[in-house]
Amino acid sequence: MNLFKIHRKETRISRTEALQCTPVKNMHVAEERLETGEILLSYPVTSRPWIAGLAKRLGIPQDSSRLKKLQLDILGTTVWDMMDGRRTASQIIQAFAEKYRLYPKESEVSVTRFLRELGKRGLIGLR
Amino acid sequence: MKKPDSIGWKDVAWNGIRFQAPLDWEIGRIGIRYLMLENDTGPVLEIKWGPVRGHFSHRTQLRRLARLQKKRLGTSVTATPLPPAWKEALSAYQIFGFSWAGETIAGSGVISYCPSCRNASLIQFYHKDFRTVGKTAQRLLASFRDPCRNEPVLWCIFDIRAVIPEKFRLVSYRFEPGKFELIFSAKGQKITLYRWGPASVFLSRRDLIRFAETMVRLPPGEPQDAIPTGPKAIEWEESPSPASLRRWWNPMKAKSVFHRFRIWHLEEKNRILGIQAEGKKPFDPCIFEKICAEYESV
Numbered sequence: 001m002n003l004f005k006i007h008r009k010e011t012r013i014s015r016t017e018a019l020q021c022t023p024v025k026n027m028h029v030a031e032e033r034l035e036t037g038e039i040l041l042s043y044p045v046t047s048r049p050w051i052a053g054l055a056k057r058l059g060i061p062q063d064s065s066r067l068k069k070l071q072l073d074i075l076g077t078t079v080w081d082m083m084d085g086r087r088t089a090s091q092i093i094q095a096f097a098e099k100y101r102l103y104p105k106e107s108e109v110s111v112t113r114f115l116r117e118l119g120k121r122g123l124i125g126l127r
Numbered sequence: 128m129k130k131p132d133s134i135g136w137k138d139v140a141w142n143g144i145r146f147q148a149p150l151d152w153e154i155g156r157i158g159i160r161y162l163m164l165e166n167d168t169g170p171v172l173e174i175k176w177g178p179v180r181g182h183f184s185h186r187t188q189l190r191r192l193a194r195l196q197k198k199r200l201g202t203s204v205t206a207t208p209l210p211p212a213w214k215e216a217l218s219a220y221q222i223f224g225f226s227w228a229g230e231t232i233a234g235s236g237v238i239s240y241c242p243s244c245r246n247a248s249l250i251q252f253y254h255k256d257f258r259t260v261g262k263t264a265q266r267l268l269a270s271f272r273d274p275c276r277n278e279p280v281l282w283c284i285f286d287i288r289a290v291i292p293e294k295f296r297l298v299s300y301r302f303e304p305g306k307f308e309l310i311f312s313a314k315g316q317k318i319t320l321y322r323w324g325p326a327s328v329f330l331s332r333r334d335l336i337r338f339a340e341t342m343v344r345l346p347p348g349e350p351q352d353a354i355p356t357g358p359k360a361i362e363w364e365e366s367p368s369p370a371s372l373r374r375w376w377n378p379m380k381a382k383s384v385f386h387r388f389r390i391w392h393l394e395e396k397n398r399i400l401g402i403q404a405e406g407k408k409p410f411d412p413c414i415f416e417k418i419c420a421e422y423e424s425v
Contacts, residue, residue: 016167074328100325101397103286105153110304 019090019108021126023083023115029123031080039077041070043123070121075100079114083124089115136266139164140283142297143274144176144248146267154285159297169232169253171260176248176273179240183247185223188238192225192249202227209237210261216268225251233257237268244275282309283425286398287322290421292414316406320422323399326392335361335399339390343403346386353389353419360391360419366409385409389419398424 030042045068047055072080078099082092089112097107118124135150141162148164152172155165164172186206193204209224220239227234236251250268254260274280282289287307295311295318307322321343323329329338336350339361346365353362365386387410390401402419404410 015169074331075325100327102325105285106304106324113304 018112018126019093020088022085022088023092023118023124024085024127025080025083026123026125034071036074037077038074039072039080041072041080041123042067043070043121044068068121070123075110076114079111085127089126138281138283138288140281142282143246143280144174145270145272145281145283146174147270148172148267149263157284157300157302171253172267173236173251173253174248176246179245179247183240183245185221185238185240188247188249189223189225192238196227200227200229202229207235210265212261212265213237213268216265217271220273226257231255235260235264239271239273241273241275244273246273246275248273282320286396286424287320288421288423288425289320289418291318291418315408316404316410318418319401319403319405321390321399321401321403322424323401324424325397326394326399327397329399330392335390335392338399339363339388339401343388343390343401345388353391358391358393360389362387362389364388387415389415393424396424400424 026043028044032040032042034040045066046052047066079092079096082095087095093104093108093111096102096111097104100107102110115124115126119126136147137150139146139148139154139162141157142160144162149166151166152164153166154162155170156163160175160177162172162174163170189204189206196202196204204225204227207224207226209222213224214222217237217239220241222240223238225236225238232253232255234251234253235257236249238247238249240247248271250271252260252264277293279290279292280295282291285302285307287309289309291311292313294313295316296313297309298312299308299310301308305323305325307320309320311318311320323338323342333341339345339350346363348363348365350361350363353360363386365384384407386403386405388401388403390399392399400422402415402422404415
């Protein structure tokens with residue numbers, strides 16, 4: 001028995017429940033539309049606490065306003081534009097499949113993968 | 128669950144087996160001889176199949192399944208008499224029914240064996256209440272065919288449909304968003320089916336030739352217009368001169384020397400399809416044309 005194991009309470013939701021969630025953009029993300037029609041996202045990044053602490057001890061100045069940029073391709077831009085705070089993930093998947101005449105499963109895999117990636121970077125949240 | 132007559136049905140054909148499934152049943156997991164279909168609620172159908180060497184015993188297979196099920200879900204599989212409708216649907220096969228029940232889900236299925244082609248299949252339906260799958264399962268089982276016949280093999284998976292000569296075996300496959308790839312081989316010859324989409328995005332900044340150059344290893348030389356009956360297609364072909372010394376040398380070379388690639392754009396479907404044929408021996412042009420003609424996005 002591992003006494004030191006951290007027991008996190010897992011909150012697992014089903015696929016259907018996950019698809020009924022509404023993706024909401026992070027309001028700290030700035031978007032710039034490029035000439036190509038694609039979107040360039042800029043978002044603030046904060047260092048991990050232990051890295052910030054280490055940097056402080058070593059006397060390395062911390063830039064608190066560090067921005068990271070992410071350029072979306074045309075498909076990513078389409079999904080980003082579809083996130084209006086009202087449409088659910090399922091509705092976005094359907095609209096995306098209709099726009100590009102994609103096979104529904106293919107649309108689901110690509111949109112959910114993209115949303116997960118945006119979520120990991122803190123650019124969106126799910127409501 | 129809706130009545131089977133009120134819902135749409137689609138063909139599913141993969142590595143020899145084929146059947147009809149409700150439109151909202153999607154491929155969830157896929158293997159060389161394995162399919163798992165699911166709908167919005169979760170898994171609904173699982174099929175495994177394979178050739179049998181030596182004596183076949185339904186009871187041995189059931190024991191094996193029971194062991195596996197115990198390990199996987201902690202449930203016990205028991206032999207169950209099959210409904211008469213299922214027996215009628217699978218009258219061409221030797222069949223044996225089974226069922227199991229877990230906490231949240233149950234399963235009912237059949238192990239079928241075809242004595243003439245010596246192929247065994249395990250088909251199981253996942254459900255909460257057996258009555259909900261009855262009619263759907265009956266229609267699906269009635270349409271089920273295993274890899275028995277010596278005829279070209281139908282492949283119908285996701286949105287692609289192709290017919291490949293029986294001698295070609297599936298060696299690998301890839302289904303990724305935007306790109307599907309199926310590779311078949313037979314006696315030093317290889318066929319690769321490609322499907323890309325959405326074509327409007329892939330071809331937004333380049334033409335079909337430039338696209339092909341970036342996606343596939345093309346035969347050397349200039350592309351030519353192919354002469355298919357369908358949409359406009361572009362083709363590359365490499366075949367060495369038929370000098371006698373080369374003819375002798377070609378089979379000894381490790382690399383394919385005959386290489387043909389055709390690509391075409393289905394505008395109304397927003398897809399790009401491609402077929403590559405490679406080998407040490409020249410590929411029969413009639414077979415190549417037939418594969419191209421029957422390869423489509425549905």
